[in-house]
Amino acid sequence: MDISAQTFFYHLPRVLDDLASCCFVSIDFEFSGIAKGLGPSAKSRSTLQERYEEVKNSADQYQILQVGLTICHEDPETATYTLKPYNLYLSPIIDRKLDLDRNCSFQSSAVEFLLENKFSMEDLYKNGVTYLSRDEESRIMARVMQRNERTTARSSLDVGDHEYESLAFLKDVRRLVDEWLALGKAREDYLNIPPPRPITGPAPSNHPKSMPTDLNRFQKRLVHQLIEVEYPSLVTVSRPGFIQIIDYDEQREKAVRDQRVKWVQERIWKQTGFRWIAEALAGGDLTNLEPFCFINLMSSSKENPQSSLQDFSRGVKQRLQKNRPVLVGHNLFTDLIYFCRCFFGPLPDRVEDFQAMAHEMFPVLMDTKYMATHNCGSINPRSSLQEINDSLAKQPTPAISRSIAILSFLTNVDQVYTLNLPNTTRGQSITKLALIVCSLLRFSLNFLPSSETGERRGFRQQFQKHLNPVKSRRSPRSRL
Template identity: 35%
Template sequence: MNISRSNFADNLPEIVDQINKSYFVTFDLELSGIHTGSKNSVQGRRQTLQERYKEIKEAAERFQVIQFGICIVSVDKNENKYILRPYNFNVSPISENKFGLNREYTVQASALEFLAEHNFNFNTQLISGVRYLSHDEEKQIIDREDRLASEPKEDISVDEQSKQFVADFKQNIQEWLDDPNPLYDFLNITTPSQCMNGYQKRLVHQIVRAEFPSLATIGKPTFVQVVKNDPAADKFKREERRAKFDKDLQKAIGLRHLIDALFKSKKPLVGHNLITDLVYLYQCFIGNLPDTEKEFAAIIHAAFPVVLDTKYVATCVGDTLHNSSNLQGLFESFALQKLPTAELAIGHTSYSLRDCAHEAGYDAYITAYVLLKAAGRYNSYLQAFKKEGESNAEEMAAAKLMEHIYYTELMSEESKHIEDEGFLPPFGKNGFGGFWASWCNKLRVNGTAESEFILK
């Protein structure tokens, strides 16, 4: 389901509710650029995790998240199946002018070519994409508003052409004050043409504030209204202005409301080749990244106690680390496997009719599909080996899963057959259950000396 700027607010409560009731959530990002590996690469040896993290961090600080996709996976125990609800969000870099925030939008040429080849529509992103503010940006805007509300306004000088204008409106104000029975309890200051410019309005505000402390000014489109000070009314006006600011700010936070709900839920988070997406997700929606990979690992682990990388699942045994493990290929390797049953929910079936590779919502969907099918197959192998009394059933089941992914013919009868029709073991309340222990909180990072990034 595509979510745009126009229907985001209406759909947000239901999506958040689905997340809170889910078994796990997968996510995927499309980006305006990625690290190239050339700046910090070291000749003659593999990079360390810290060196790779630094590269990804620098790229995330420069480039943008342009599409966000999630797939919310729930369990239907009555029908003995998993229900998948994918959502796709184009992410707009534009923010409201009133907040004084103007992001730089940087696109890598190779990323531009890649996105164009996969039918990414930049007009849709900019016109109807969902806007957002990160936590850091929200704080900057609040600090700016507090400063503007408390700092005295800087005075401007009166130019020669405006001196008569100033003298005239000061005289009008004094006459209004001296009148014991004024016709109105306010005075409108304008020009003979009935249209004041911004400079003239500012002069009125400034001079009334300095020379008529018992009065207040209210800016209008073509004039400035002068009224007598009313402390209660002034307080009400300040509170009303702040309430409007707060309401506008909550609207401007936009897509980050969903990201916050995802973080708050503590649900198991799943992705494919996950380290890059996690770094960009944090930089885009939370704020500045820490300097070290260890600090980042601790932050993510605190936010999401259970994280699974399907690339790690597909390369967790022996020399399969060197095999191709692209997401679409993994999806195809499980295409004929019937169990466990994983169905798209009503209203979310468009991805069953078309291949939308590298659309974030679609990639999140097939990531969920791959995890369910891979874990179901592993569980079936595991139970079979345990029945046979094998002491190393876990290792044997993982090895057989790798055989299926990399060596079994897609159309073979074996690829269709799974004996276990039950649900997968649940994630434990205190982290994860034993079934998931060998996969959880380990991210595959090819090309590094460590080869895996452990979240702890």
């Protein structure tokens, strides 16, 4: 299913609900650029740290442009798997009102590859789902809070001695403010810069001839700076075409600051976009996701009636925290680095620190490229998705002993796949291989010896938590 910016928040609650009960999730990305190696002077085989630095530097420069997400649910009673695939573009554009720019880089070879495979640059920018990383959110909020602190007021004007027109404009504004303040209690509650002109007749005597009828953005900025630097007992309010100057009131200004912070926070939550899904995958915090988002999901839920929408949304978020599905990918090392950099922020320098961070977010990881090439020799290993797909297409089920009825669900893999997945080599290879490997893990973990080590026992228990044994209702004839 294709998800666009227009339909994202419609599908989001259902995706989150599926993630809260699935057994594994496969991911696949398209990038604006990838690592190209350490250079001609590099050794023939790089260390893990060197490879990590190479991909990390690439992830700092390039972005994820497209996401493929397949959510897998297991039905132990019917011995079937249901796959729900999603595909979406990720727009690199950030709401300009958040006052944060994001640098976007494209590698020419990557663009060539994308266009050859019918990647739509128009859909990327017009229909792409927005996102905002944790780091970007923190920077936006830090900037807002800094602006709200009156103790950080500027001490000088950004005007040079040679900017004669700006100096003349400031002189006129200064005169108008001084005349207004000199009126004392007889003055009005506010002063407009420039003073309003009558529709007919001559301009008032206090209106400087050099002052325009409407202020542009630069002139407004000069007025803001002048009042902030030279008149601490006053504040400015921007209006269409003019600036209004009023007395400073601490209580009112605090309410204005609080409202500004709330407004920015709401825009941040809207811009967060796909990161809500990233947080759900990583066991992150979804507290700020509005309960209203789940209203349609709640109305169609078959569960027991909830006391309130807040309780229902809280329940979904709690289930997301408890359910940590297996994360599956092809060449997952690269995908994981880009994923964490794109949605969370700058990565640690040491690969060991990244490893600890990644496993805290994703307790169980599965790389189908590694599994397809492990112990296959160094000459022409079958690592491409097309080759893996060709190999898997010849075996509808794993070649497992008939006595292992635990694997009988795989006789329906092709049928389930046909009903739920688009006919793409990439999605078919990753998902089908993951199903086969999951079944093998079930078998091996259920038949470990009683004398297993503590480390191995912990490994078994962790997998069994995610992969419950299949209880097939099929007749013996249908079993492998």
